Amino acid sequence: MDAGGAVRLGRPGQDRARLVPLVEVTATGHGRMWSGERFIETAIGERLAYRGHETVQRGGGERTTIRLTDSETGLAAHVTLETRAGSGCLRARVRLVNEGEVPLRLESVSTLAFGGVVDGEGGLDDLTLHWADNDWLAECRWRQDGFRKRVVPLSRSAHGHEGRGCFERYSQGSWSTGRHLPVAGLTDAEGRAWLWQIESSAGWRFETGEREGAAYVALFGPDDAHHQWRHTLAPGEEFHTVPAVLVHTQTGGLDAAFGELTDYRRSIRRDHPDHRALPVIYNDYMNTLMGDPTTERLLPLIEAAGAAGAEVFVIDAGWYDDDAQGWWDAVGAWEPAPRRFPGGLPEVLGAIRAHGMTPGLWLEPEVVGVRSPLARTLPPEAFFRRGGLRVTEHGRHHLDLRHPAARAHLDGVVDRLVGEWGVGYLKLDYNINIGPGTESGSESAGAGLLGHHRAHLDWMASLLDRHPGLVLENCGSGGLRMDYAQLAVAQLQSTSDQQDLLRYPPIAAAAATAVTPEQAAVWAYPQPDHTLDEIALTLTGALLGRVHLSGFLNLMSPEQSGLVRSAISVYKELRPELGRARPFWPLGLPGWEDEWIAHGLRGGGATFLSVCRRAPENAGAATPSSTLAIPHLRGTQVRPEVLYPPTADATAEWNADAGRLTVSLPRGNTAVLLRLDPVAANA
Structure with missing residues (x-):
């Protein structure tokens, strides 16, 4: 805090101008006091003064x-x-x-803003920026670039001002x-990391840039x-921002920071027995029934x-489809076909229970098809509207769950499925982007x-x-609503709709950057026309x-x-470690x-490592072995x-002095799951 009462986050004695x-x-x-793309240096922010704390x-x-x-x-x-x-x-x-x-x-409110990151001469040149692109079928694609390539030096001393731009990423629509991903970070050459996460299922935005020779970061909800997003705050009224978290680690780079973030994610979510039991889930959709279930097929x-x-056995989309024109734009009542x-559907649910499994169903609760009777019987105010008109997207209307009729309808559906039919698992999907939102009265979309x-x-x-006991899976056309506003409540997160077993490995491997391992639902879809290598590849990717x-x-x-049975047996042995x-x-x-x-996953004892080798298009570029750095085991004898x-036709050689494991997979498009156990000195 300075003499004027302004409060800034920083280290003791740090130059105030850099904060x-x-x-x-x-x-x-x-x-703002300096116009541009940045949402810092606001007039109100500069005037806010300390009044007290506890x-x-x-x-x-x-x-x-x-x-x-x-x-x-x-x-x-x-x-x-x-x-x-x-922590x-x-x-x-x-x-x-x-x-x-x-x-x-x-018009905008920051949840967290901090500056003074790596100040000092040359410090910004050593910073690396990390962020993740996300798309349907291509989730969790992490990218990195030098901070100075994205936030260029502008000779501030020659102009007397900072630049007007920044590096920003933000959501769009619903x-x-x-x-x-609403997750990104900075690392430096010394192994320090600054990693942040914004917890919003609506809008979010982060920015990073330069201020007085140091990096700053500002985290926002919608703007x-x-x-x-605009919010009129009448006298006496209040507004709460979405939460956000900053992780700072002194060593270990991104791995250490994501480890801290993983522990934090576990600490904020709703407690549920599923996080400890981690049952194996079969779902009939992917590369199988694809939304066309019947008793005979199931x-x-x-x-x-x-x-x-x-x-757990989940009957995915289509169980309610009894419409000659198709179910996509007729959903909403959620009655069996x-x-x-x-x-009757209860007969099939009973068969699931008879085979020792919990029955589950797919549901897309927030939408009502334009041909559904509910589109006419629910009041207009129960739906998203803009400009006084009901919003339509891809043959669907969108419920506004602030309206009691919309909520009562969905409560009735779930209480029937769970309370009367004994369904113990609901896959809650979300397959449309409804745009900026809904206008009710004078509120902004x-x-x-x-x-x-x-x-x-x-x-x-x-x-x-x-x-x-109900388990909720959060699915947004795969991983398009993969945020910790949702995941603090839901037990699982769909990581992708990717159907190509050779495209899934990078998604599965990076999923833990977005969600805890025990919440990350990864498809494993072996088929009778697959080779044994292909079956092992798709199963291996899901085991962590x-x-x-x-x-x-x-x-x-x-x-x-x-x-298949062997993979599930291995999973059941290692799953107590996942959480x-x-x-x-x-x-x-x-x-x-x-x-x-x-x-990999590292816990109190063993280290588990999933390794996949995909065959390159140019066979001459194939490399049958790869050396992996595992610094937390350096100096330890490992088996x-x-x-x-x-x-598995695989070998693994450990170099304790270097902390490196060389894995050989002679054939492309194969994968292996390894366990690395420290060996006692007298063994």
């Missing part, structure tokens, strides 16, 4: 609330900063209260991760410029899935989207309150996450079935076209053991 105000706010009539100890951590006020507008900001003992995580939220006499029209799959070791299930998503999270939590088994298991040969292990990447985060891909596949 940024603790909270940055733009409001109509109160913009710190409380709770649950092994510390919570500090800093109170700030702007004397010109009467806006008060209550900044809550949370830390945990022994490098700082979680932030801001509560704004209008203590003035006139309404204030907010797919929170449809373009990028006017990118999300059509019963053989149910028997085969149970025999393979599955513990009689022609698909002549004996972005404010409507944020309001709906907060109501959606409350609705999901209420389902778990009423049905404590949550196995989402699929495929026509009922048509496999005994040898193929044995390979407390941290991820790491011994070849770095995977590239989309990489030949060699590796990711590599192949866990899967049981007949």
Whole structure:
């Protein structure tokens, strides 16, 4: 805090000019002090002054609330900063209260802003920027570049001003991760890392740039410029920002930072027995029934899935389809299709239970097809609207879960499926991007989207309150809504809809950057026309996450079935480790076209390592071996053991002095799961 009462995050004695105000706010009539693309250096942010603070100890951590006020507008900001003992995580939220006499029209509010990152001569030249592109079928594609290539030096001394730009990434519409992950970071040459995550299912944005020779980072929820978010704060009213977290580690680079972030994600989510049981899930959709289930088709799959070791069987899309024109634009009532299930859907659910599995169903609760009767019977206010018109996207309307009729409808559906039919698992999908949001009265579209998503999270939590054993899978056309607003409530996250077994490995390997391993649902879809190498490849990719088994298991040969059963047996032995292990990447985060891909989990004892070698298009470029850096085992004698596949044509040689493992896979398009156990000195 300086003499004027301004509060900034930084190290003791750090140059104040290199820091940024603790909270940055733009409001109509109160913009920025230096115009450009940056959302820092705001007039209100500069004026917010210290009014008091309090710190409380709770649950092994510390919570500090800093109170700030702007004397010109009467806006008060209550900044809550949370830390945990022994952790490098700082979680932030801001509560704004209008203590003035006139309404204030907010246009952007930072959740967390901090500067002074790697200050000093030459420091920015050593910074590397990391961010993740995301798309349907191509999730978690991490990229990196030198900070100075994205934030160029501009000879500030010659101009007297900072630049007007920054490096930014942001969401667009209602797919929170449809373009990028709300996770990014900076690393330096010394192994230090700054990693951040924004927890929003509606809009979000982060920016990083240069301020007085140091890097800064600012994290936001929705804003006017990118999300059509405006929020009028009347006197006495308050607004809460979305949460965000900063992870800072002194050594270990990105691996160490993602380890801290993984532990943090576990600490903020709703407790649920699924996080400890981690049952094997069979889902009939991917590369199998593809939304066309019937009793006749399901019963053989149910028997085969149970025999393979599955513990949950999910009937995916199509179970409600009894429409000659197709189900896509007719969904909403969620009643079973009689022609698909002549004996009734409960008969099939009973067969699932008879084979020792929990029955599950697919549901897309937030949409109503334009041809559904519900599109006419629910009140207009129960749907997303803009300009007074109901929004339509890809043959669907969108429910606004702030409306009691919309919520009552969905409560009735779930209570019937779970309470009456005994369904224990719901896959909640979301396959349209509805755009900026909904306008109810005078609210902006972005404010409507944020309001709906907060109501959606409350609705999901209420389902778990009423049905404590129910498991909810979060799916957004694969991984297009993969954020920790959702994942603090839902038990699992779909990582992709990718159907090509050779395109899935980089997604599976990088999934732990977006979601904890025990929440990361990874498809494994072996088929009777696959080679044994292909079956082992698709199964191996899922073994360090949550196995989402699929495929026509009922048509496999005994040898193929044995390979599937072996994978599930290995998974059940190692899964007790998943919920407390941290991820790491011994070849770095995977590239989309990489030949060699590796990711691992390290816990209290053993280290598990999944290694995949894809055959390059140019066979002459093939490399049958790869050397992986595993620094946490350097200096330790280790015994590599192949866990899967049981007949892997693979070798692994350990160099304890260098902390490196050389893995050989003579054939392309193969994979192996290894366990690395330290060997006792007297062994």
